[in-house]
Amino acid sequence: MVKCIIWVNEFMNTVIKVDNLSKKYIIGHQSKEPYQTLRDTVARKSREISKRLLHPFLSSSAQSFSGTEDFWALKDVSFEVQEGDRLGIIGRNGAGKSTLLKVLSRITEPTKGRIHLKGRVASLLEVGTGFHPELTGRENIFLNGAILGMGKTEIKKKFDEIVAFAEVEKFLDTPVKHYSSGMYVRLAFAVAAHLEPEILIIDEVLAVGDAQFQKKCMGKMEEVGREGRTVLFVSHNMTAVKSLCEKVIWLESGHIMSIGNSDMIVSEYFQSGTNELREQTWENPEIAPGNDKVRLHYIRLTPDAENHKGQISLETPLKIEIGFWNFIPEAQLNFSLHLFTMEGSYVLATVSNVFAAEIGIVKGACYIPGNFLNNGTYRVMIKIVQDSKISVFNLKEALYFEVIEDRRNSDWYGKWPGVVRPKFKWNVT
Amino acid sequence: MSNDFDLIIEPGKGIKQYWADLWRYRELFYFLAWRDILVRYKQTVIGVAWSVIRPVLTMAVFSVIFGRLAKFPSDGVPYPVLVFAAMLPWQLFSNSLSESSNSLIASRNMITKIYFPRLIVPSSSVIVCLVDFLISMAILGVLMIWYHFVPGWRIFLLPFFLFLALTTAMGVGLWISALNVKYRDFRYIIPFVVQFGLYISPVGFSSAVVPEKWRLLYSINPMVGVIDGFRWSIIGGNSQIYLPGFFISVGLTLVIFLLGLSYFRKTERTFADVI
Numbered sequence: 088m089v090k091c092i093i094w095v096n097e098f099m100n101t102v103i104k105v106d107n108l109s110k111k112y113i114i115g116h117q118s119k120e121p122y123q124t125l126r127d128t129v130a131r132k133s134r135e136i137s138k139r140l141l142h143p144f145l146s147s148s149a150q151s152f153s154g155t156e157d158f159w160a161l162k163d164v165s166f167e168v169q170e171g172d173r174l175g176i177i178g179r180n181g182a183g184k185s186t187l188l189k190v191l192s193r194i195t196e197p198t199k200g201r202i203h204l205k206g207r208v209a210s211l212l213e214v215g216t217g218f219h220p221e222l223t224g225r226e227n228i229f230l231n232g233a234i235l236g237m238g239k240t241e242i243k244k245k246f247d248e249i250v251a252f253a254e255v256e257k258f259l260d261t262p263v264k265h266y267s268s269g270m271y272v273r274l275a276f277a278v279a280a281h282l283e284p285e286i287l288i289i290d291e292v293l294a295v296g297d298a299q300f301q302k303k304c305m306g307k308m309e310e311v312g313r314e315g316r317t318v319l320f321v322s323h324n325m326t327a328v329k330s331l332c333e334k335v336i337w338l339e340s341g342h343i344m345s346i347g348n349s350d351m352i353v354s355e356y357f358q359s360g361t362n363e364l365r366e367q368t369w370e371n372p373e374i375a376p377g378n379d380k381v382r383l384h385y386i387r388l389t390p391d392a393e394n395h396k397g398q399i400s401l402e403t404p405l406k407i408e409i410g411f412w413n414f415i416p417e418a419q420l421n422f423s424l425h426l427f428t429m430e431g432s433y434v435l436a437t438v439s440n441v442f443a444a445e446i447g448i449v450k451g452a453c454y455i456p457g458n459f460l461n462n463g464t465y466r467v468m469i470k471i472v473q474d475s476k477i478s479v480f481n482l483k484e485a486l487y488f489e490v491i492e493d494r495r496n497s498d499w500y501g502k503w504p505g506v507v508r509p510k511f512k513w514n515v516t
Numbered sequence: 517m518s519n520d521f522d523l524i525i526e527p528g529k530g531i532k533q534y535w536a537d538l539w540r541y542r543e544l545f546y547f548l549a550w551r552d553i554l555v556r557y558k559q560t561v562i563g564v565a566w567s568v569i570r571p572v573l574t575m576a577v578f579s580v581i582f583g584r585l586a587k588f589p590s591d592g593v594p595y596p597v598l599v600f601a602a603m604l605p606w607q608l609f610s611n612s613l614s615e616s617s618n619s620l621i622a623s624r625n626m627i628t629k630i631y632f633p634r635l636i637v638p639s640s641s642v643i644v645c646l647v648d649f650l651i652s653m654a655i656l657g658v659l660m661i662w663y664h665f666v667p668g669w670r671i672f673l674l675p676f677f678l679f680l681a682l683t684t685a686m687g688v689g690l691w692i693s694a695l696n697v698k699y700r701d702f703r704y705i706i707p708f709v710v711q712f713g714l715y716i717s718p719v720g721f722s723s724a725v726v727p728e729k730w731r732l733l734y735s736i737n738p739m740v741g742v743i744d745g746f747r748w749s750i751i752g753g754n755s756q757i758y759l760p761g762f763f764i765s766v767g768l769t770l771v772i773f774l775l776g777l778s779y780f781r782k783t784e785r786t787f788a789d790v791i
Contacts, residue, residue, distance in 0.1 A: 104521070112789065125699035193631035195788040196527055203521035216629045221555050233547035234630055 101205070102286060102317050103168035103191070108200035109341075110161040110186050160186040162341040163200070170285075173318045175332035175349055177325070177356055179364070179487070182338040184321045185290060188212060191319070192288050206285025206317075209236055213290070215275030220264035224255055224274055227263055231278045245281045252307075253277035273300060280307045286317045305331070325353050326430040363464070364487040365389070372412045380479045381471050384410040384448060388467070388486050391454060400493045401508065404457040407486070409469060410450045418444045418473055424453050425468040426460075434465065434506045441475055461508035462492040534781070538633045545636045549643040556644060567648045571607055571655060575599050578720040588721045593751050594663040600656050601750040602719045602743045605681040607652060609688075609739060610710040611645040616689030617696050617706050624791045634784045638693040642686055649678075656750070668752035677745035680769060684738050687773030690780040697791050698783060718743050723758070731758050738772060741765020 161183045168174055176184050189195045191202065192210030217234040218227050228249055232242040242249075250256055253274040255266075263271060289308070308331060312318050322328050328335060328349060335352040337344040344359075345352050366387035369375030375382040390399060391406035399405065409422060421441045426434035439451060467486040473479045492503075523533065557564055575596055582588045583595030590598045616638035620627065623637050660667065696702045717739040718726070726734050734740055741762045748757045 123699055124701040125705075126701055128699065189788065190525070193525060194628065196785045197525065198527055200527075202525040204523040204525065205521045208523075210630065212629045213625075217623075217626050219551055219555060221558060222551065226551075226554065230547050230551050233544045234626060234632075236541075236544075236632075238543055 100170040101167050101203075102170045103166075103205075103319075104203040105164060105166050105191075106201045106203075108161055108164040108187075108190065108202060109159060109198050110183075110190055110195070111198040112158045112160055113156070159341050161190070161197075164338075164341070164343055165200075166336060166343065166346060168317060168319070170317055171315045172334060173312045173320065173332045175328040175335040176319065176321045176338060177328060177335055177353065178338035178344075179484075181340070183341040184338055185212075186341075187338065188288050188290055188319070188321055204286065207236070208286045208288065209282045209284035210288040211235075211279045211282075211290065212288075214272060214279055218263060218271070218275060221262055223262055224250075224259045224266070227274070228278055231275065235279060235282055236284070237282060241283075249274075249277045249281050252280065252303075269300070276300075276304055280304070280311075284316070286319070287311060288319045290321045322431075325356075329353055363489050364484075367485065375412070376482055377411070377480050380413075380415050380473070382412045382414075383480070383482065384412055386410075386467075386469060386482075386485050388488055392457075398493070399488060399490050401460070401462060401490060402457040403490075405455040405488075406452055407455070407467065408450070408452045410448055411471065411480075413444045413446055413449045415444070415473065415479070416446055419475070420444045420449070420479075421472050421475065422451050422453070423470045423472065425470065427466045427468065428506050429464045429466065432506050434460075458510040459507060460490050461503055461505055462490050464489045528785075534633060538635060541632050541636060544632055545640050548636060548640040552641060552644040553647055556647075564651070567651045568655060571600070571603055571652050575603060578603075582720040586721075588725055590722065591724075594659075594665060597656075597659055597663055597665055598722060598747070598751065599720060600652075600659055601747045602717075604649060604652050604656065604750075605677070605742045605746045606714065606717060606719045606739065608645055608649045608678075608681050609685045609742070610713065611648055612642040612682075612685035612689050613692060613710060614706055615641040615645055616685075617692040617703055620693045620697050620787065620791065621700075627791055628788050634787055635690075635780065638689050638780075639686060642682065642689060645685070646682075667750055670749040670752050673749045674746070677742060677749055680745060680766065681742045683773050684742055684769045687769065687776040690776035691772075694780045694783045697787055713737075713739065722747065724756075731761050732764065735761030735764045736768065738765045738769045741769070 164183075164187065176187065178184050186195075188210065189212070190197050191204075192208060192212070194210075194212075215231070217231055219230065222230065228246065229239070229242055233239070237245075250259065253270075253276070255270055255274050258266065258270065263274070266274070305327065308318070308320075312331065318331070320328065320332055332349050334347065335349040336346045337352050337356050345355055366385070367383075368385040368387070369383060372382050372384070375384065377383050386407070386409050388405060388407050391404040407424060413420070419441050422439040423436055425436045428434060437453060439453065465488055466484060467488070468481065468483050469485045470481040471479050578599045579595045582599070583590065619637045619641040620634065626632075627634065627637075659665075692702065692706065717737060723731070723734065723740060723744055735758070742765065744757050744762060744765075
């Protein structure tokens with residue numbers, strides 16, 4: 088028995104070794120953008136100098152306060168990946184998943200720690216990176232291939248395969264600006280899918296395209312895994328993670344919470360309750376999510392019942408309130424709420440009426456009746472739409488909440504099938 | 517367990533790796549340059565026309581103002597040829613400056629999603645300017661035929677001066693592109709630098725008009741050496757290079773290039789975080 092383990096170990100080949108990896112970001116409270124402007128820097132420096140001249144005895148630390156704060160996106164993360172492993176990375180928004188991928192694919196440098204890598208690494212953090220709308224499909228295949236690290240001869244060899252996979256034969260010499268969004272995504276994924284690195288890093292690329300194409304992509308990714316290549320996969324789609332990966336890392340605010348068999352970790356993640364996020368508030372419109380048109384003030388979910396606290400059960404009616412700063416003068420806006428299960432299925436979308444909004448804080452609420460959702464965890468996405476057609480803002484992970492079943496009037500204890508579980512009127516005689 | 521890892525990622529390391537990567541990603545460099553050229557000249561016929569009209573008009577204006585009105589000496593060389601020989605490197609310089617200053621911001625999407633040596637981005641944008649340079653070169657050829665002007669053997673030394681011009685442009689371009697990522701309002705300075713530089717460089721006039729005692733000081737502008745070199749090799753004849761000044765210009769060019777490169781390398785690792 089012991090002999091056997093040693094034998095296996097000799098043939099297990101570590102291709103990624105991460106030691107105490109940490110990544111620090113510096114967040115400025117004054118500016119919402121990561122970059123500075125020369126104007127501000129000059130102004131600040133001259134302010135500091137004049138202060139120093141006026142108060143020469145002030146300690147230097149008091150003077151150099153610049154309103155910044157350290158934020159550790161990753162803290163002491165260590166793990167190993169063996170050759171041929173398919174490793175899933177899960178965790179809530181802001182847990183450090185994307186930062187980990189970015190450090191692994193060398194887009195950004197770690198602050199501390201070390202990574203050892205063996206073999207060619209290709210990262211797919213987004214499909215279609217570097218696509219140029221003026222260039223034709225054919226030209227973009229070569230360009231995108233080169234960006235992803237393929238050589239010209241390699242692209243030439245796979246060219247026909249890529250075109251066939253993307254189903255764009257007829258439009259090869261049309262500039263991609265005339266492509267439909269479906270065609271665009273198909274072409275972009277096709278190029279990426281034909282990369283042949285030893286280590287492939289993928290971030291949620293499956294969230295694009297129609298259902299049929301998603302299936303095709305999943306098939307392709309499984310194929311990649313079967314070929315013995317190492318795959319790192321970040322997703323919120325737990326079904327995809329479970330079916331694609333045999334091992335999972337669960338990240339939580341920059342730390343590894345748990346690592347191990349994917350079925351086990353995914354269910355642990357679900358049960359932990361840390362996946363609930365019932366309220367988000369931003370007091371400062373400078374740093375709130377959004378853009379120069381709208382910025383989110385708050386979004387919260389509460390049980391819409393008197394004296395109700397704690398867990399949301401099947402019967403609990405829910406109220407989702409949204410507040411945002413509107414910067415568009417005389418805007419015709421409307422909200423929409425979108426519900427997803429943690430497996431990634433689209434449960435529903437509900438749209439508010441169009442209303443005229445003035446500049447300032449705009450509030451709204453949506454009510455979900457009790458006895459409607461199934462038990463399980465749901466993700467809420469919100470969208471703000473202008474003139475019923477232009478999406479001005481959308482937050483994919485606005486809220487997470489879990490509906491539990493606290494009592495059941497039957498002897499059967501399995502999970503009820505379906506994404507909803509409404510109570511309809513029955514007439515049985 | 518084998519320990520022969522190909523790559524170690526650590527904070528503040530990877531200089532050796534960097535140059536190897538630059539070589540490995542050379543195809544990306546070709547492709548980006550190819551993309552920029554394709555897009556530039558594909559969009560419109562005007563794209564090509566523009567790179568003809570601009571230098572020709574500037575040349576005409578300069579010839580009239582400096583040659584006809586101000587009556588600057590030209591040593592018997594047709595004034596348009598004198599101006600155009602200087603406009604070749606100046607245009608290359610000013611275009612690469614404007615192109616490379618914005619190049620990193622324009623490729624933000626790639627920089628935040630994919631790893632590659634970032635040096636590729638500003639350098640491939642300089643290549644596009646080289647195409648404009650070649651077009652201007654052809655215009656100069658036409659101009660020379662028109663004036664029945666035959667260049668001497670020195671024209672064969674032009675590639676050396678072209679290399680010098682490229683080094684200057686790259687050096688300044690690297691500085692500016694990196695600074696532009698950090699200070700987003702830096703780009704507003706570029707048009708000013710370009711316009712100002714046009715008048716303090718000997719584009720509209722021969723640097724021979726500068727009084728002897730100021731020549732050395734004048735050569736602190738690295739473009740003076742480059743432009744004088746271009747004139748010397750294209751026009752030939754009496755045009756002389758003021759050697760002490762020329763060496764100062766070349767030396768400064770090298771210093772600017774090396775400093776630009778090291779500044780770029782130093783800030784490059786944080787590009788993805790701040791862009």
